[in-house]
Structure formats: structure tokens, C-alpha cells
Amino acid sequence: MLQQSFRGPAERTPATERLARGAALTGGLALLALSAACGSAGEGAAPQGAKERASVTAAPAVGVVAPAKVEVIANLTGCKAEIRIDADELREGLCRTKEAKYVITTFPEEKYKETWLDAAAVYGGQYLVGPRWAIGAKPEVLEELRPKVGGTVRQLRAVGPPPSAS
Template sequence: MKRAAIVGSLAVLPLLTACSGGGDKAAEEADPSNISAAPAAGVVAPAKVEVIASLTGCKAKIRIEADELRQGLCHTKEVDYLITTFPEEKYKKAWLDSAAIYGGKYLVGTRWVLSAKEPEMLERFRTKLGGTVQQLRGIGPAPSTP
């Protein structure tokens, strides 16, 4: 009985102590200056909508509950935002590829994405959650500069 408890504790330990799964190629390629040290973010992996919502000061209303993702809506006086979590990085990458059609800024972490109506709020959330702010281009011609 004790042995099962010890084995179970050891299985959970990496989840409690790791900020990211060392095999995330995107994280390895990310510019270190874009990654903040957010101690609270360590409890997010594996990503859960409810945990991320709590860290940002909200109680999320779950909108989508699917095998590939979970999505919660947060509504505050300052901003409305969506928290989307994924069971595997491949689902997050597919979601970002689809979202690229629309363009916009997103706060992206390991197996989660946060999108806000007010993109300037993403930096504030980044200090609490970690991750990187990514600009997705969208479809159509790039805006020209005079």
C-alpha cells in the first residue's frame, strides 16, 4: 500500500515542479528575452482552464469541452478573454495554424493559449502566467507603410 502511494507521488512530482516539458521545440527556439520568469506559472502545467483563470483573477465559464481542447471565457470589468487549453502540443499548434487566418495577438504557453479583446492586456497576463506574446499575420496583404 505504501509502495503504491510512493509511486503515485513520484509520478505527480514532475507535474508539480516543471514549468514546461523539456521536449517543446517551440520553447527551445523562442527568444529568451520574450519569456518572463513567472513563478506562479509553474503550477499551470499541465494546463487547466480553471487554474489559468484563477491566476488571472477570474472564474472561467467553460464554452467548449472536447477531446482536442477546452475553452473558457473570462469576463471582467477590464477585458473579456478566452483561455484555451490542449491535451497535447500538436493540438495547440493546429489551433494556432487555424487562428492564423484571422491574425491578432495571442499569449501562448505550453499547451495553452490566451486571447483577449484588448491585446495590450496580454503583457499583463504574461507577467502572471509566463508564455510569449505571438502576433499571427492573418490572410490578405500586409499593411503597407508610408
């Protein structure tokens, strides 16, 4: 019968060391990303106009995308959402501003978003889509919202026979 020897914390196996180093690296990168995201815009000696230019292009340039929470996305777009659906699979809020009307839908998991988009494809149209969220609006509104929340515009094709030309 084989006997296994006990290895204490001082005698780690190479695989365990790699795992520990990987976890430390991942944690360090996460902290770095958080500290960069939370840094003050007033730090440093940037020219006065530079601060304005950076804030306008920051989200798309660095790939920042809004989190999957209706209220947060609504706030980023300048509205207070009226929650219409609050279910386990999705939350939906309606935003009305002077310029536009749009619907923000968030999902607890990416698979629910993809299922919802597959079902919405029956109707066609364009949606601004991010991780676990989608915004439905007119194409010109989506282009205005994109710099504020990130994401990509996704064209959904209507399913079914084309309308008759009579």
C-alpha cells in the same frame, strides 16, 4: 550456437547502470523543483518589502508557466471561467473581469495547440501562448496577464489579400 549468460541484479551492464543513474538524477531534479515550488514564502529572514517584490516578479524571472487547465489559468488571472467548449482536442473558457474579457484555450497535446494557432493565423492578432494553452485578448490585456501566468506573446499574421484602400 551462442549461449547467453544470465546476469543478476548484482551484475549490471554499464548501460544499465547509466540508465539507473540517469533515472535517479531525473527523479532527484524533479523532487528538487517540486520542493522549491512548494516552499513557504514565509521561510527565511527576508526584509518585509522583499517578500512583496519577489511575488511580483517570481513567475517571469524563474520561467514558471501556468499548467494547461482552463480553471487553473483563470484562477491565476483572477476570474472564474465560463466553459464554452469541452471537446477532446481543446477546452475553451471565457473570462470576464471589470478590466477585460479574454478567452483561455487549453489542449491535451502540444500538436493540437499548434494546429489551432495555424488555423487562427487566418484572423491574425496576438495570443499569449504557453505549453498546451493560449489566451486570446487585446494586446494590452495580454501584457497584464503575462506576469501572472507566464508564456510568450505570439503575433499571428492574417492570411489573404490586404484590405483595399478605397
